[in-house]
Amino acid sequence: MEHISREMIKSFVFDPTKKPLLRVREGERFVVETEDNISGIVRSERDLPTDERLGGISEVFPPRHNPMSGPVYVEKASRGDTLEVTIEKIVVDEQGACCIYPGIGPLSDSKRWPKLSEAYTKIIRHEPGPSGDTSDGRAVYDDAISWDLHPFIGTIGIPPDYELHSSVYGQGPSFGNWDCRDIAQGSKLLLPCFHDGALLYMGDVHASQGDTEWMGTADEVRAEVTLSCRVLKGVHIPYARIVKDDSIIALCSDKPLEEAVKRAVVYLMEWMIDEYRVSQRDAYILISANPHFRVHVYQMLKTPGLSYTVGAEYPKRFLGSG
Numbered sequence: 001m002e003h004i005s006r007e008m009i010k011s012f013v014f015d016p017t018k019k020p021l022l023r024v025r026e027g028e029r030f031v032v033e034t035e036d037n038i039s040g041i042v043r044s045e046r047d048l049p050t051d052e053r054l055g056g057i058s059e060v061f062p063p064r065h066n067p068m069s070g071p072v073y074v075e076k077a078s079r080g081d082t083l084e085v086t087i088e089k090i091v092v093d094e095q096g097a098c099c100i101y102p103g104i105g106p107l108s109d110s111k112r113w114p115k116l117s118e119a120y121t122k123i124i125r126h127e128p129g130p131s132g133d134t135s136d137g138r139a140v141y142d143d144a145i146s147w148d149l150h151p152f153i154g155t156i157g158i159p160p161d162y163e164l165h166s167s168v169y170g171q172g173p174s175f176g177n178w179d180c181r182d183i184a185q186g187s188k189l190l191l192p193c194f195h196d197g198a199l200l201y202m203g204d205v206h207a208s209q210g211d212t213e214w215m216g217t218a219d220e221v222r223a224e225v226t227l228s229c230r231v232l233k234g235v236h237i238p239y240a241r242i243v244k245d246d247s248i249i250a251l252c253s254d255k256p257l258e259e260a261v262k263r264a265v266v267y268l269m270e271w272m273i274d275e276y277r278v279s280q281r282d283a284y285i286l287i288s289a290n291p292h293f294r295v296h297v298y299q300m301l302k303t304p305g306l307s308y309t310v311g312a313e314y315p316k317r318f319l320g321s322g
Contacts (some may be wrong), residue, residue, distance in 0.1 A: 004069045006033040006222070009203070011068045012167045014175045016159040016195050020073035023197075029088065029228045032069045034203045036220045037154070039067050042097045048119040049099040062305065066155045066167035066177055066204040073197035074229045082232040083158060083198045084243075085189040089226040090151040092134045092207045096221035098122045105216045106302045124219050126207060135185060139208050139219060147208065151223060152184040154204035157240070161194045167203060169305035171253040173239045177204065178309045179213050179299040182242050182249055190232075190241040200229070212300040239267050247315045249296075253307040260310040261295055268312040276319040290318060 004021050011018065024030050036042075038057060042049060057064040077083055100120040102108065107116045122141075126149060129136035140146045155167050157175025168177055174191045183189055191198070205225065209218035242249040250267035254260035265287060272278040278286070287293055292315045299309040 002030040014159040023073040062166040068201040068203035070201035071199035077198035081193040082235040084230040093222040096207045096219040154179045156202040188243040249311040249313045253309045264310040264312040
């Protein structure tokens with residue numbers, strides 16, 4: 001099986017000019033190792049996320065966070081196609097880190113809770129699950145608190161036609177630091193293509209995360225990701241989509257939040273109408289009336305560089321035969 005090792009990770013930009021690290025055929029399974037969002041600098045609770053420790057990665061703009069593996073060249077993919085990426089398995093490291101960065105986050109200037117402005121690191125242990133690895137394991141916060149791991153790829157995508165976008169602030173129809181919990185094991189991510197071979201990048205795996213990633217970091221972790229790709233020839237989509245076993249999700253990143261919600265819902269309605277042959281009126285009504293429709297706010301960080309990432313989700317069982 002083709003493999004990108006962690007030592008090969010060098011990209012902080014969705015760059016269409018970079019030589020591919022890997023070439024794969026449609027349906028071929030391949031493995032990508034990823035590094036955590038700050039390149040493994042924090043490995044214990046003694047390692048505080050200060051400017052001194054982070055050094056060069058935070059002294060440049062945009063910051064060199066979210067190192068990515070790639071690009072991966074997918075044979076037969078070209079501009080105007082859609083790349084379907086199946087996330088087959090995500091095995092995370094034995095531990096992850098959740099950091100409070102001074103000056104970052106919605107409460108970084110809180111007078112009520114001054115400790116929230118101080119550098120702090122929390123290591124979260126990861127225990128194997130029934131499979132024998134951490135793809136379905138448990139996160140252990142402390143002796144009293146634990147939860148099921150839900151690993152997903154936080155930053156992933158395909159470069160646009162032109163312009164370079166960073167792995168930390170870049171967001172667009174085909175790429176993004178989306179921190180979307182549904183880009184997870186078993187899901188299919190659909191991305192519009194703009195280059196021969198698609199040129200897929202990925203990194204920034206999270207072992208688990210709450211809605212909005214409120215404080216600015218989640219359970220940040222190294223991982224080994226197994227994927228495969230399929231090319232949907234001549235299929236154009238306006239923005240990234242996710243297909244789960246029982247639902248479909250239209251993504252969008254924008255500001256303000258209500259605009260991100262509106263665009264995600266419109267993209268979902270387009271999908272329902274064009275592919276599943278739901279009438280315009282039915283799609284409009286079902287979004288409002290069906291209690292199983294959901295809007296997810298995956299990422300809503302207080303930073304000027306990122307928009308808010310939203311997913312509009314609708315169950316397949318209410319879509320008919322399609």
